[in-house]
Amino acid sequence: xxxxxxxxxxxxxxxxxxxxxxxxxxxxxxxxxxxxxxxxxxxxxxxxxxxxxxxxxxxxxxxxxxxxxxxxxxxxxxxxxxxxxxxxxxxxxxxxxxxxxxxxxxxxxxxxxxxxxxxxxxxxxxxxxxxxxxxxxxxxxxxxxxxxxxxxxxxxxxxxxxxxxxxxxxxxxxxxxxxxxxxxxxxxxxxxxxxxxxxxxxxxxxxxxxxxxxxxxxxxxxxxxxxxxxxxxxxxxxxxxxxxxxxxxxxxxxxxxxxxxxxxxxxxxxxxxxxxxxxxxxxxxxxxxxxxxxxxxxxxxxxxxxxxxxxxxxxxxxxxxxxxxxxxxxxxxxxxxxxxxxxxxxxxxxxxxxxxxxxxxxxxxxxxxxxxxxxxxxxxxxxxxxxxxxxxxxxxxxxxxxxxxxxxxxxxxxxxxxxxxxxxxxxxxxxxxxxxxxxxxxxxxxxxxxxxxxxxxxxxxxxxxxxxxx
Numbered sequence: 378x379x380x381x382x383x384x385x386x387x388x389x390x391x392x393x394x395x396x397x398x399x400x401x402x403x404x405x406x407x408x409x410x411x412x413x414x415x416x417x418x419x420x421x422x423x424x425x426x427x428x429x430x431x432x433x434x435x436x437x438x439x440x441x442x443x444x445x446x447x448x449x450x451x452x453x454x455x456x457x458x459x460x461x462x463x464x465x466x467x468x469x470x471x472x473x474x475x476x477x478x479x480x481x482x483x484x485x486x487x488x489x490x491x492x493x494x495x496x497x498x499x500x501x502x503x504x505x506x507x508x509x510x511x512x513x514x515x516x517x518x519x520x521x522x523x524x525x526x527x528x529x530x531x532x533x534x535x536x537x538x539x540x541x542x543x544x545x546x547x548x549x550x551x552x553x554x555x556x557x558x559x560x561x562x563x564x565x566x567x568x569x570x571x572x573x574x575x576x577x578x579x580x581x582x583x584x585x586x587x588x589x590x591x592x593x594x595x596x597x598x599x600x601x602x603x604x605x606x607x608x609x610x611x612x613x614x615x616x617x618x619x620x621x622x623x624x625x626x627x628x629x630x631x632x633x634x635x636x637x638x639x640x641x642x643x644x645x646x647x648x649x650x651x652x653x654x655x656x657x658x659x660x661x662x663x664x665x666x667x668x669x670x671x672x673x674x675x676x677x678x679x680x681x682x683x684x685x686x687x688x689x690x691x692x693x694x695x696x697x698x699x700x701x702x703x704x705x706x707x708x709x710x711x712x713x714x715x716x717x718x719x720x721x722x723x724x725x726x727x728x729x730x731x732x733x734x735x736x737x738x739x740x741x742x743x744x745x746x747x748x749x750x751x752x753x754x755x756x757x758x759x760x761x762x763x764x765x766x767x768x769x770x771x772x773x774x775x776x777x778x779x780x781x782x783x784x785x786x787x788x789x790x791x792x793x794x795x796x797x798x799x800x801x802x803x804x805x806x807x808x809x810x811x812x813x814x815x816x817x818x819x820x821x822x823x824x825x826x827x828x829x830x831x832x833x834x835x836x837x838x839x840x841x842x843x844x845x846x847x
Contacts, residue, residue, distance in 0.1 A: 393718070405843065408780060413835065413836050433519070434462065434464050435519070436468065436486045436523065439504075439605070440526055441836075442835055442837050446525065447523060448479070450521065452482055466521070469489050469503035471527055493527045494786065495552075514583035526591075526781070528603065536569060538631050547625055555728050566611065567616040573642035574607055574643035574649075592837045594725045598657070613634075662724070665722050666685070689725045690840075692728070694729050699763070701842065702765075705770065705846050709771070709773055718847045732816060751820060755779070757792050758818050760775065765810065774794065776842070782834040793827045794827070802825060
């Protein structure tokens with residue numbers, strides 16, 4: 378089979394000048410394919426335990442890609458380790474993110490589902506079962522840990538003194554606060570009995586090999602899914618400082634525990650991590666590079682080039698959208714710093730601060746007014762900021778989408794921006810400013826027919842953004 382981003386795999390005749398939306402969508406699909414576990418895992422599988430030792434291979438894991446990663450192990454393991462090499466285990470993924478099982482592929486790894494981004498009881502049960510699965514292992518055993526973005530919410534096991542309801546509230550408030558992924562996961566590590574290296578400690582003395590798909594800026598394994606099998610350099614004091622910065626309340630006993638360092642995580646010097654390895658099997662940079670190669674090939678006839686700004690951009694989604702718009706406008710008008718025609722790509726993980734909304738007018742006397750929150754995620758909010766700042770700039774199209782296929786908690790991956798986005802919206806009586814104030818990117822782009830809907834992609838290398846400047 379040809380490599381997923383090779384010229385021979387691209388559709389012939391797709392012209393970015395006449396099919397800009399299809400062109401941008403194909404770049405997104407190319408980025409996603411580059412990160413699919415079955416395409417990337419084979420080179421990273423470790424040798425199995427020797428048959429003479431009688432060691433077992435236990436597979437555990439969590440994340441939006443965990444189901445697809447488990448299937449990739451099942452498909453590759455017989456050729457890699459031998460047809461009779463033992464294999465068993467349990468992973469947890471997001472509801473609806475278990476891929477269809479290929480015909481003829483026997484299931485050896487159980488896949489269960491739980492809630493994301495706010496944890497639920499199913500995730501807590503899964504975390505407890507995973508801890509039970511690794512009890513009593515020996516130095517002859519191998520633990521293959523499959524980790525991808527989303528694992529923090531899916532692998533939930535509250536610290537002593539903390540209830541699931543407490544964890545759910547804290548997660549909701551963190552998600553709405555504008556905290557970045559590193560800050561959120563620092564808190565999650567210290568309020569957990571399984572994250573921040575604690576799962577690795579539970580596996581000792583077995584050999585642990587972690588295969589991970591990065592969804593975080595900088596590809597730091599200790600941040601991906603809150604690093605359940607890697608050491609944590611942050612502290613209880615760091616977590617407490619973050620919670621205080623965003624004014625997130627804690628139960629008194631939990632506050633005291635953080636202040637006293639009672640929830641401290643295993644640190645880099647801990648001998649429990651000796652001999653353990655972490656292997657990145659897919660990263661945002663690799664996906665952006667694949668998209669750039671596809672763009673150059675598809676645009677060869679018009680001399681189109683592709684530029685990657687960064688794979689680790691952070692910040693408020695709407696503000697990042699404005700910055701991208703300013704760059705695209707300058708390229709469109711001045712041909713600098715990039716020559717037209719071109720594609721400008723970026724990745725990373727932006728944030729959305731959910732803004733308080735004016736209450737609805739009560740229908741009857743004595744009724745309590747209710748807030749009217751909008752719908753949408755990081756990609757949609759980026760697109761609203763982009764469209765507003767572009768102001769209908771001719772020759773500029775954009776797409777922002779989450780590579781897991783779900784923008785926040787909605788059913789879309791992201792949205793398109795076109796030169797006539799604002800004009801079409803105005804004709805429908807839609808105000809981009811009002812929708813942005815309400816964090817309602819979904820409603821705006823749904824009305825325009827400009828949502829990108831893909832369904833779960835079974836991988837996750839985070840934000841994908843592409844601007845086409847002709």
